[in-house]
Amino acid sequence: MSSPTSKRAGQVWAHVGQPFTATEFDVVIIGAGRMGAALALYLGQLGSGLPEHSLSVLLVEEGGLPNEEGATILASGVWTTLDLPPAQHARAEWTRQQLETALGEVQFQPRPLVALYPDAEPEVQPTREVLAPFPEALALIDPDRLPFARLDAQAATYRPASVALNAAQQAIKLGVNLLLNTRATPSLGGVRLERLTVTNTHQIVTHEVVQVRAGQVIVAAGAAGASLAEHSLGRHIPHAEAYMQYPQLAFASQSRTPTLRVGPLTLRPAHGQWTLEAQPAHRDPPNYQPCGGKLTGVPTGLRRELLELLVAQMEAVPALASEKLELGRSLSDIAGAWVSLNPFPAWQALGDGVYLLQGGPNADTLGLSVAYELAGEVGKAACGV
Known part of the structure; x- marks a missing residue:
């Protein structure tokens, strides 16, 4: 040709x-x-x-x-090698170079990522020690239930x-x-x-x-x-694919605030607040049409699977049980999109x-x-x- x-x-x-x-x-x-x-x-x-x-x-x-x-x-735009297999690190570093230098203004911003655990994991540190410089992040979680943390100081966010x-x-x-x-x-x-x-x-x-x-x-x-x-x-x-939603948490965050990860839930500082990203536990069946669920009997715009995950994390992340979690009145009130798994x-x-x-x-x-x-x-x- x-x-x-x-x-x-x-x-x-x-x-x-x-x-x-x-x-x-x-x-x-x-x-x-x-x-x-x-x-x-x-x-x-x-x-x-x-x-x-x-x-x-x-x-x-x-x-x-x-x-x-x-x-x-809607993608979170979190670059991190935390939990990434060593065989993928070279690809990750190449991607980072592209984001930093080759693709124009994508607002690539160094921002640490802190993964929180209820039990001791390899290479962990005390949560209170890691988050001491970031009281706005510490205010979201219960450090007694999540006493251990792993820090990726090289992580970053972008658009x-x-x-x-x-x-x-x-x-x-x-x-x-x-x-x-x-x-x-x-x-x-x-x-x-x-x-x-x-x-x-x-x-x-x-x-x-x-x-x-x-x-x-x-x-x-x-x-x-x-x-x-x-x-x-x-x-x-x-x-496999699933419909993912990105509700907001109206607690204050700053430009230096770290991204938090609690199990399948990521709390990402965004626009002075927090965006929640919950990795689906399973694929959605073919022809599935997402619909809102109920929290304490009140209809919400959050799908039932997401509500179940958030409820399971409320003791470790008390901020999720506050009125500052944006529930929406319908599915269209909460940003969402289909993602491949x-x-x-x-x-x-x-x-x-x-x-x-x-x-x-x-x-x-x-x-x-x-x-x-x-x-x-x-x-x-x-x-x-």
């Missing part, structure tokens, strides 16, 4: 008023979250370094950039949504094309594109359908990616020039390195190297 070698910036189609007449690309990436956008950037850099191997790349996103309905904009935005902008400067507000479905040898628009009654409808040919297709659609590839290509792909970010070749790229709980620490690795693989396959 022929590829242009021009250094001109890529084209951006943001709405259906811009005619889209392209019919063929070397690579089409479905999903412009941080994983898909980073992959587009690394493919653009590959062509920049090897002009004779420049690729025509199309990055497709169903919403805007960043997509406010996707998991990227994953800024990663997606900055990576896509840099990719466009390197010649990558961006198509927004478009639903994409992989097919053998190409991609089916449904350009979306909104009616005067606020309904999202398909404005036009376009079929483009593609030498390589990467499905980077987050939690929906595996089922999208499975249903479109007829391949069985084991995967694969333990580590990974890519998978599905055959016929199609790849699946997924993040997961460790995408904050490892995601960019996996996207970079796949860019090299896709670049070699597309260029016949």
